[in-house]
């Protein structure tokens with residue numbers, strides 16, 4: 049069995065480039081540097097899941113831009 053590494057990534061775009069945003073009354077918020085996501089949710093994912101999120105994000109982005 050291969051060792052799986054789980055890292056915390058943005059639920060929208062799968063990026064690990066995020067930082068904590070001081071978020072008023074809700075406490076902790078995450079701010080994604082890549083897609084601009086701000087929210088209380090971050091996803092713990094392995095490489096397979098990250099790839100899936102990234103692919104999904106890319107597809108959505110392309111369908112939004114391509115018209």
Ligand SMILES: [Zn+2]
Pocket residue numbers: 058059060061062063080081082083084085
């Ligand atoms: Zn993001």
